[in-house]
Structures are given as C-alpha cells and as structure tokens.
Amino acid sequence: DAKTTQPNSMESNEEEPVHLPCNHSTISGTDYIHWYRQLPSQGPEYVIHGLTSNVNNRMASLAIAEDRKSSTLILHRATLRDAAVYYCILRFGTGGGNKLTFGTGTQLKVEL
C-alpha cells in the first residue's frame, strides 16, 4: 500500500483557517485520497475524499496537487470542536474490499 506522511501535530486559533498537509509521493493512479478525523473517545469519522480534482463539502475542502503527490485538508474556520486527530489515507479505487490503512495522523489543537 502507498504510504502517507503527515506532521505529528499542529496548532491553530479558533476561527482561523487550518491547512493540514499530507505527502503521498508513491500514490498510484487508482488511489483515492481520503481524510478521516477522530475526536477524543470516539471512532473515526469520514471528512472528505478525492481522486484528482479539488473537493468541497460542508466540513472541509481538499486541495490535491497536480501531480497528486501531496494534498491539503482545509478547515475554513477552525472551532474548538475541530480538535482531533486527522488521518490522510490512500485507498485503492478498485476491489480490495476498500480497506483503509491508517497512519498515526496529525493531532490538531485549537485554542481560543
């Protein structure tokens, strides 16, 4: 499986934008880029995913580099509730039971 690299931790102030980077230099053409987050004492929850084009949803935006070797999750206005571990995951687009291979993620701290 292709690997991802994320910073261990990041800090942000409330109501400011947050850009969470992810490097995936060995990504293959059929790999989808997924982001999940895990709030304290909860299971992970889906945030967003994309293949080649930038994506937006109600939670976040995903910016994918043109060569697809990196991506950035953008939280437009961080709140205290966004403090969580954010995981960037590559997943095969075909078959494989759509397994997810989690890394250790980025711990996002949000301060007042």
Next chain:
Amino acid sequence: DVKVTQSSRYLVKRTGEKVFLECVQDMDHENMFWYRQDPGLGLRLIYFSYDVKMKEKGDIPEGYSVSREKKERFSLILESASTNQTSMYLCASSTGGGWSEQYFGPGTRLTVT
C-alpha cells in the same frame, strides 16, 4: 443516519478466556471491518468481510478470528485472550466501492488481565 453499534464500551477479561466482540450495522452495508487502536501505532486492520460468510485477513490477524453469519453482524473472536490484546477495538462498515466512506462504531476498550 448510519449507525454502527458495538456490544460493549468497556470489557475486562482474564488471560486465556474466549472473548466475543459484537458489531451491528443498520445500513445494509456489504463491507465490515475490525480494527484495533494502540497509542503510537494508530489503527490497524485485523479482519474484514465483504459479504456474508466471507472474510479476509487484514494486517494483524494473528490471535483473532471473525464470524459473519448475517449481513448486519460481524463478530471478532479472541480464542484465548492474552495481555498483548489489551487495546481499543473499532468496528466499521461501508458500501462496496473504493471510494465509499467507512462508518465507525464508538469502540470497545478491552483490558486483559
């Protein structure tokens, strides 16, 4: 809303006991997954199933088995629990397709003494 439920939030068992962790989903999802989560190691896939009675090994299947007799239910079995199986266990489900999101349960914190 999709709901994935796990039979217990906290469980304490003794070494050598047989342990069953149950997971139920209510969205008719084809795929179901069992992960364990340990500090510094993130989530690791133990087993997954893409259909009733079908199972596939994940990254760390040793010491575990699974059962999927009904579409909505996926059980993780520790045949003889050991202290190194003390962990947080998370169940997830999803529809088919490489792009589909996984829905996770709240987790079971298992302690083996």
